[in-house]
Each structure stands twice: as structure tokens, then as C-alpha cells.
Amino acid sequence: MNEIHFRLDLNLLRVLVAIYREGQLNRAAAALHITPSAISHALKRLREHFNDPLFERDNRRMRPTVLCEKMLPEMQELLARMTSLVERSQDFQPIRSLRTFRLGIPEAIEAELFPVVYRKLVKLAPNCRFESIAIPHAQLADTLLQRHADLAIDVALPIGSPVQQRPLSQEPFVVLRRDSNKEQLTVNSYLASRHIAVSSRARGTVLEDYLLRELGVERQLAVRVQSYQTAASLCASSNALLTLPERIADRLVTQFPLRKWPVPLPIADTRLQLYWHDAHSADPGLQWLLNKVTAVLSPAIKKP
Numbered sequence: 001m002n003e004i005h006f007r008l009d010l011n012l013l014r015v016l017v018a019i020y021r022e023g024q025l026n027r028a029a030a031a032l033h034i035t036p037s038a039i040s041h042a043l044k045r046l047r048e049h050f051n052d053p054l055f056e057r058d059n060r061r062m063r064p065t066v067l068c069e070k071m072l073p074e075m076q077e078l079l080a081r082m083t084s085l086v087e088r089s090q091d092f093q094p095i096r097s098l099r100t101f102r103l104g105i106p107e108a109i110e111a112e113l114f115p116v117v118y119r120k121l122v123k124l125a126p127n128c129r130f131e132s133i134a135i136p137h138a139q140l141a142d143t144l145l146q147r148h149a150d151l152a153i154d155v156a157l158p159i160g161s162p163v164q165q166r167p168l169s170q171e172p173f174v175v176l177r178r179d180s181n182k183e184q185l186t187v188n189s190y191l192a193s194r195h196i197a198v199s200s201r202a203r204g205t206v207l208e209d210y211l212l213r214e215l216g217v218e219r220q221l222a223v224r225v226q227s228y229q230t231a232a233s234l235c236a237s238s239n240a241l242l243t244l245p246e247r248i249a250d251r252l253v254t255q256f257p258l259r260k261w262p263v264p265l266p267i268a269d270t271r272l273q274l275y276w277h278d279a280h281s282a283d284p285g286l287q288w289l290l291n292k293v294t295a296v297l298s299p300a301i302k303k304p
Contacts (some may be wrong), residue, residue: 171247
């Protein structure tokens with residue numbers, strides 16, 4: 001393979017990754033800011049080069065072939081590392097940068113974390129744009145690799161290399177109950193009550209229930225919602241209990257007729273981690289963002 005051919009193939013790999021990621025030729029063209037005919041022409045050349053159809057139509061989507069599925073994970077990381085290599089040689093000057101930074105933050109804790117982060121970052125990089133997005137846990141690695149998010153803030157997850165992580169904060173859980181109920185909260189009353197769960201996921205066990213199961217106990221869930229704001233409103237107008245991180249509880253008791261109680265069981269603290277992809281670790285802009293978010297949030301969130 002001569003040098004010219006090699007360069008062309010590297011450019012075409014971006015097309016291959018875009019089709020794989022978007023699932024449609026038109027959407028891949030839009031993502032790369034090129035015409036659909038250019039995408040079709042590139043796909044034809046890729047098929048000839050690999051001697052494989054690479055994608056087959058399945059209704060409205062382009063489904064990857066076995067060969068394509070086998071190649072794509074390493075190919076995506078290769079392209080990400082190439083991009084990072086170019087970025088490494090460029091200085092990041094926050095005061096002049098026009099870059100868009102995306103932070104993956106669960107909806108349940110976005111109201112607590114993003115305003116704090118944004119107020120600090122926008123002072124340091126006034127021309128940058130900052131966005132908060134939700135990332136399903138199953139898509140965390142791919143989202144960070146594809147730079148759909150630069151970093152993510154979430155609870156401790158069982159995820160390893162090439163996703164990197166660092167501890168951000170930890171704080172205890174507490175319980176909120178409507179203020180009119182003055183009775184002492186005990187283990188028996190906690191387990192006999194109905195509870196409100198908060199999660200941005202459509203299904204799956206929430207963190208508090210995992211921790212309670214480690215103690216050999218189960219609680220009775222009455223309702224599941226997406227935000228602590230909604231949960232607090234429900235808690236204030238019912239007998240249901242809301243178990244949540246203390247910092248969030250401290251804000252909610254100023255907005256709703258609620259009273260804060262210690263959890264009457266020895267459950268572990270909630271821990272937040274900062275996540276990013278190793279392929280982009282050398283990017284000066286990402287390093288700046290990681291350091292600033294850590295500096296802002298670590299002291300802002302209570303620690304035991």
C-alpha cells in the first residue's frame with residue numbers, strides 16, 4: 001500500500017465510523033458535514049478496499065457486517081487517539097477558546113452540580129460553551145470516546161480501562177419526611193414506610209436499594225421519579241420517605257415543608273466519580289476541564 005493510498009484510507013475510516021455510529025447514510029453525512037453522495041462514494045471505496053459490504057440495510061438502518069463489527073471498536077479508539085495527538089501539540093487558552101465542553105451529569109443531580117460548575121468555568125473561559133447531557137451507564141465509554149461528552153460525573157460504577165476515573169466527593173445519605181410528622185424515625189418505621197425512588201433510568205435498582213440489600217433489608221417503593229425536585233414535592237404531600245444525598249436534602253428543606261433525619265441504618269455514603277476516556281487524556285483542554293471541575297466540586301460537596 002503506497003503512502004497516498006494510506007492517507008486516503010485514514011480519511012475514509014472517519015466515514016466508516018460515522019455510518020456505524022449514526023446508522024443511516026444521511027445522518028452520517030450530516031455528522032461529518034458532507035453530502036450524502038460523498039458518503040455513498042466513500043462507502044463504495046471502503047467496500048472495495050475491505051472486500052466486504054461492511055453494512056447491510058435493515059429497514060431504515062445500516063447494520064454492520066461481522067467484519068465491520070470486529071474492526072470498529074479498535075478503529076474508533078485509533079481515530080480518537082489520532083485526534084488527541086493533534087490536540088496535544090496545541091495550547092489551550094481558556095480566555096480565548098471558543099470550544100464547546102459537554103459534561104455528562106445524571107438528571108437527578110444536575111440541578112445541584114451544573115450551576116456550581118458553570119458559574120466558575122464561564123468566568124475562566126467566557127467564550128466557551130458548556131452543555132450538560134445525560135449519558136446512560138451502558139453508553140458511557142462510547143460517549144466519552146466519541147467526544148459526545150468530554151467528561152462525566154456519576155456515582156461509582158463498575159467500569160475500567162480505557163475509561164479513566166478519579167474520586168470527586170462523598171457524602172452521607174439522609175431521609176426527608178414531611179415536617180408535620182414529628183415522630184422519631186427508627187429502623188422499624190423506616191422499613192414499614194413506603195419510599196420514593198429517584199433515577200433518570202427507566203428501570204433498574206437505584207443505589208440506595210443496592211446499599212440496603214448489602215445490609216440484608218428491603219424497602220417498599222411507592223413511586224419512582226426522575227428528579228429530586230419532583231420527589232420532594234411528593235414527599236411533602238404524603239407519608240412516603242425520600243432517601244437522598246445530604247447536600248441535595250439541605251436545599252430541598254428550604255423549599256418544601258420537610259424535615260431531615262439520619263438514615264436509621266448504617267448504609268455506605270454516596271460517592272461521585274469523574275470519568276473520561278484515556279484516548280483523550282493528553283488533550284490540554286480536557287485536562288483543564290478535569291482540574292477545574294475537581295477544584296470546584298470537591299470542596300463544594302460535603303464530606304464526612
